Amino acid sequence: MPLNNIDLQQVREYRDLIVKDPKEARFTAKVEGEWLFEEGGPQFRSRVNVRDGVYPMEASHPNFMKAGVCPGPMAFGLFWFAACYTSTFVTEAAMRNIRLTSVRTRVEADLDYTAQFDLGDTPLIHGYRVIMEVAGEADDRALHDLKDYALDKCMGMFTIRNAIPLDVELKISGKNGTPGS
Numbered sequence: 001m002p003l004n005n006i007d008l009q010q011v012r013e014y015r016d017l018i019v020k021d022p023k024e025a026r027f028t029a030k031v032e033g034e035w036l037f038e039e040g041g042p043q044f045r046s047r048v049n050v051r052d053g054v055y056p057m058e059a060s061h062p063n064f065m066k067a068g069v070c071p072g073p074m075a076f077g078l079f080w081f082a083a084c085y086t087s088t089f090v091t092e093a094a095m096r097n098i099r100l101t102s103v104r105t106r107v108e109a110d111l112d113y114t115a116q117f118d119l120g121d122t123p124l125i126h127g128y129r130v131i132m133e134v135a136g137e138a139d140d141r142a143l144h145d146l147k148d149y150a151l152d153k154c155m156g157m158f159t160i161r162n163a164i165p166l167d168v169e170l171k172i173s174g175k176n177g178t179p180g181s
Contacts, residue, residue, distance in 0.1 A: 006094040033057075042070040064113065074109065082107040084156030085130060092149050093136070100136035107131075128160055 002008065018025040033046030042058035049055075059076060060068025071079075086105040093100050110126040134143055151157050 003094040003097070004090045004100050006091050008094055011091060011095065031057075040069070043068075044073075074111070078107045078109060081128070081130070081156040081160065085150050085154045086132075088154040088157075089132070089134075089146050089150035092153070093138070093146055096142070096146075098136060098138045098142060098146070100134065100138075102133070102135040104133040105130065130157075 014024075031046050031048060033044050036043055036045055043061050044059040046057045047054045048057060057076070058070045059073050060070045061072065062074065063072040082105045085107070086103060090100060090103055106129075108129040108131070110128075112122045112124060112126060114120040114122045115124055132147065136143075138146075
């Protein structure tokens with residue numbers, strides 16, 4: 001029976017699989033997308049496989065002064081951080097048999113586009129904040145322990161707190177999209 005909308009059997013089975021074979025814990029997550037050139041619509045599209053098919057994800061150019069027709073890339077990044085942190089928090093609560101009744105998470109980022117427009121060298125992001133509102137059958141100490149656990153174990157938060165090796169490869173198709181021109 002799920003607790004906090006977490007399939008504990010699946011979580012425990014995967015944990016047991018990793019205990020038996022640590023290589024099962026490692027895989028590469030991938031998202032691939034394409035820029036769309038039709039005016040008035042989304043500008044970037046990706047299709048992500050889900051249990052029942054394909055889930056389309058679309059984004060607009062970063063929304064500097066007004067909203068686009070779709071969320072901008074930062075909204076998806078903040079969504080990732082909020083969803084990842086929250087799911088780590090809620091999953092661990094379920095693993096500890098803590099019933100939660102409400103969890104709301106807000107992630108804020110202090111942005112500065114000065115450097116992106118070549119108008120200075122200030123950092124692009126000055127800071128992040130995560131604000132959680134939680135209710136459930138747990139005392140304050142248990143909830144603070146879950147907060148710290150999620151901060152230490154969430155992959156999204158790990159990328160914010162640590163420098164991750166990055167490799168960028170550019171494959172040039174040719175002029176006007178013709179291969180090898």
